[in-house]
Amino acid sequence: MAELSEESVVIRVMSLSRTYKVGSESVHALQEVDLDVHQNEYVAVMGHSGSGKSTLMNLLGCLDKADAGQYELNGVNTTKMSAARLAHIRNQQIGFVFQSFELLPRVSALKNVELPLIYSDIPFWQRRKRAKQALERVGLGDRTTHKPNQLSGGEKQRVAVARALVSQPSLLLADEPTGNLDSTTSAGIMDLFEQLYREGQTIIMVTHEADIAAHARRIVRMKDGQIISDLPIEQDPIFEHNKTAPSSEEPL
Amino acid sequence: MRHLFWAPLLFIRLVIQSALLALNQIWVNKTRSILTTLGIIIGVASVSAVIAAMDGMNNKIMENFEIFGTKKIFMWPHRPETGSKKNMDWWQIRFRTEQFEGMTEHCPSVEYKSFVSGGNNLPARFAEKSVESVRMTGVEATWFKIENRAIIMGRPFSHLDESQGRKVCIISKKLRDKLNMDRECTGNTILIGHSTFLVIGLLEDKPSMMFGNMGGDNYEVYIPYRTAQKMGDRWFRVMASCKSAQVAGDAKAEIQFFLRRTRRIKPGDPDTFRVHLMESEVKKVKEVMGMISAVAYGIVSISLLVGGIGIMNIMLVSVSERTREIGLRKAVGAKPSAILTQFLVEAVVLCLIGGLIGVALGHGLASLISKFGPLMEDTKIPAWAILLSFGFAGSVGIIFGMFPAIKAARLNPIDALRHE
Numbered sequence: 001m002a003e004l005s006e007e008s009v010v011i012r013v014m015s016l017s018r019t020y021k022v023g024s025e026s027v028h029a030l031q032e033v034d035l036d037v038h039q040n041e042y043v044a045v046m047g048h049s050g051s052g053k054s055t056l057m058n059l060l061g062c063l064d065k066a067d068a069g070q071y072e073l074n075g076v077n078t079t080k081m082s083a084a085r086l087a088h089i090r091n092q093q094i095g096f097v098f099q100s101f102e103l104l105p106r107v108s109a110l111k112n113v114e115l116p117l118i119y120s121d122i123p124f125w126q127r128r129k130r131a132k133q134a135l136e137r138v139g140l141g142d143r144t145t146h147k148p149n150q151l152s153g154g155e156k157q158r159v160a161v162a163r164a165l166v167s168q169p170s171l172l173l174a175d176e177p178t179g180n181l182d183s184t185t186s187a188g189i190m191d192l193f194e195q196l197y198r199e200g201q202t203i204i205m206v207t208h209e210a211d212i213a214a215h216a217r218r219i220v221r222m223k224d225g226q227i228i229s230d231l232p233i234e235q236d237p238i239f240e241h242n243k244t245a246p247s248s249e250e251p252l
Numbered sequence: 253m254r255h256l257f258w259a260p261l262l263f264i265r266l267v268i269q270s271a272l273l274a275l276n277q278i279w280v281n282k283t284r285s286i287l288t289t290l291g292i293i294i295g296v297a298s299v300s301a302v303i304a305a306m307d308g309m310n311n312k313i314m315e316n317f318e319i320f321g322t323k324k325i326f327m328w329p330h331r332p333e334t335g336s337k338k339n340m341d342w343w344q345i346r347f348r349t350e351q352f353e354g355m356t357e358h359c360p361s362v363e364y365k366s367f368v369s370g371g372n373n374l375p376a377r378f379a380e381k382s383v384e385s386v387r388m389t390g391v392e393a394t395w396f397k398i399e400n401r402a403i404i405m406g407r408p409f410s411h412l413d414e415s416q417g418r419k420v421c422i423i424s425k426k427l428r429d430k431l432n433m434d435r436e437c438t439g440n441t442i443l444i445g446h447s448t449f450l451v452i453g454l455l456e457d458k459p460s461m462m463f464g465n466m467g468g469d470n471y472e473v474y475i476p477y478r479t480a481q482k483m484g485d486r487w488f489r490v491m492a493s494c495k496s497a498q499v500a501g502d503a504k505a506e507i508q509f510f511l512r513r514t515r516r517i518k519p520g521d522p523d524t525f526r527v528h529l530m531e532s533e534v535k536k537v538k539e540v541m542g543m544i545s546a547v548a549y550g551i552v553s554i555s556l557l558v559g560g561i562g563i564m565n566i567m568l569v570s571v572s573e574r575t576r577e578i579g580l581r582k583a584v585g586a587k588p589s590a591i592l593t594q595f596l597v598e599a600v601v602l603c604l605i606g607g608l609i610g611v612a613l614g615h616g617l618a619s620l621i622s623k624f625g626p627l628m629e630d631t632k633i634p635a636w637a638i639l640l641s642f643g644f645a646g647s648v649g650i651i652f653g654m655f656p657a658i659k660a661a662r663l664n665p666i667d668a669l670r671h672e
Contacts, residue, residue, distance in 0.1 A: 063583060063665045084587040091585020102580045102669065106280055116584040118269060163584070 011037035016069035044216035052225035095164025099179035134162040154185035274598035289606035291559025296610025301617035308630035324530040332522035359506035366395035374445035387470035390480020406438035406453030417478035422453035427471035500531035560652040567656035579668025592661035599653025607645030
């Protein structure tokens with residue numbers, strides 16, 4: 001794990017809460033959560049569905065706004081930002097990887113990777129080059145002209161990772177990145193994440209699969225909208241004895 | 253400052269990007285795009301075709317008025333509906349020549365005046381050739397100036413012709429040809445009714461008009477008014493012309509004042525005559541044409557409106573179809589304004605393409621309409637109408653694209669990404 005100092009804080013979450021209104025009932029999806037993530041950490045957020053891990057992910061990704069509490073990203077308080085400012089933050093500092101890839105159909109891999117740059121200040125003559133570099137980084141330098149329907153699931157997710165990396169974000173957010181992939185392909189994506197982590201990328205990954213979470217260096221467990229444990233993987237009760245995960249059915 | 257300087261450039265870049273994206277979308281959904289723009293195509297085509305037809309018709313009518321003369325004034329006796337002269341005999345209220353003596357001197361806005369006799373239809377003969385019926389009208393020499401009819405050969409009526417009531421005539425080219433006369437027909441005599449007349453001049457035929465020929469179908473013979481009067485054609489009207497169309501109203505007032513005096517109408521009594529301006533006729537026709545045009549434009553605008561609703565409908569479909577895409581774009585950093593611009597530009601591009609095809613179609617329609625008849629022969633889309641059509645199509649895109657675009661811009665990225 002990297003050195004923990006005040007300067008290296010990427011994410012600082014202080015008593016963050018999010019409540020949804022479902023009909024007349026209010027659901028406390030997140031209750032006063034505190035979390036710090038430093039540069040070049042590799043965090044897995046685990047929990048059952050309804051535990052609040054997706055809500056936390058959305059808030060960390062500036063896709064959603066909290067009802068209470070503070071969220072600082074790279075020292076900037078995002079709590080009261082407008083939709084346009086948040087869009088700019090997402091564009092510059094956050095890379096998303098989704099479970100179902102979310103590639104634009106009918107558009108080549110290169111164009112897909114270029115997409116975030118369209119909304120940035122990067123001039124158009126540099127976009128193509130950057131997108132190509134990002135694709136090479138994920139090992140798809142020879143697939144630039146392929147359209148999503150010509151790519152395998154693993155390749156699609158690699159394109160998505162390239163897209164997440166193209167604007168050189170300080171934070172890579174992955175929401176069940178292997179949820180739609182078989183185990184062999186999943187391992188490939190996890191290898192890619194490992195490589196990115198070693199290159200210095202900060203990664204936060206949401207998953208309910210223990211064998212995927214096993215690749216992270218820090219495990220955050222959630223239940224009922226609260227963090228119930230936050231430990232380095234060596235100290236986590238499930239992973240402490242062996243690095244290979246016991247089963248995907250995770251007892252909490 | 254730097255931000256202010258770059259802002260318009262950034263906006264232009266956004267619009268160009270959106271336009272390229274829109275063209276791509278339109279190309280990908282070819283069939284749907286064509287069906288969607290059909291409404292706009294038909295709308296713009298009908299708007300431009302109707303404008304072309306209306307504009308052409310308007311010009312044609314005005315042109316005809318110009319030929320007919322917009323400076324003309326007509327006068328005829330009229331029995332008033334009230335007052336002591338209500339039940340007067342027609343004969344008693346007829347015009348008398350002495351009532352018009354000195355009219356042009358007393359009415360400064362009036363240029364010429366001419367008596368015009370009631371006219372007779374009579375048979376005519378020259379050598380072996382005869383015509384069943386010619387229209388013989390007694391007029392003064394000034395009549396040709398009022399009517400703008402050129403004497404292309406020979407001479408007009410002279411002072412002597414008029415004062416002595418000589419049996420001279422000016423005939424139209426049409427009659428000369430019908431009677432098989434020489435090209436230089438002046439100096440010959442022709443028999444009209446039971447009298448012989450010396451042909452002194454040849455008159456250019458009336459230019460063809462759209463409303464039939466306004467009497468131009470007749471074989472025209474003009475004799476001095478005095479001659480007609482001597483031959484018993486005692487009933488007459490008076491025609492005059494004003495110095496310019498601008499003083500037509502003044503001329504009318506002057507004539508009314510003059511005639512009330514010469515016809516000894518007591519103050520407060522109604523006029524026993526009518527003075528009618530060609531100019532007011534033109535104004536009325538212009539008004540009517542304007543009204544017809546407005547109604548026509550209104551009706552065809554509805555088709556454009558319907559087209560716009562079609563655009564809105566398909567854009568709404570497009571927004572809900574591409575909800576996930578919108579969500580993704582937002583997630584990777586598209587601002588609400590960028591999404592708004594994207595969908596708005598797509599609607600506008602769609603409409604402008606429709607407008608382009610529509611104008612082309614309208615052009616085709618206009619050339620088709622121009623073959624319907626002489627009234628329509630000037631039908632062609634004026635440049636301003638092309639610009640207007642484009643502007644209209646673009647506005648339809650903005651107006652009807654706005655709602656779907658706002659809907660797209662307001663989508664919550666999380667909900668959008670979760671959308672199935």
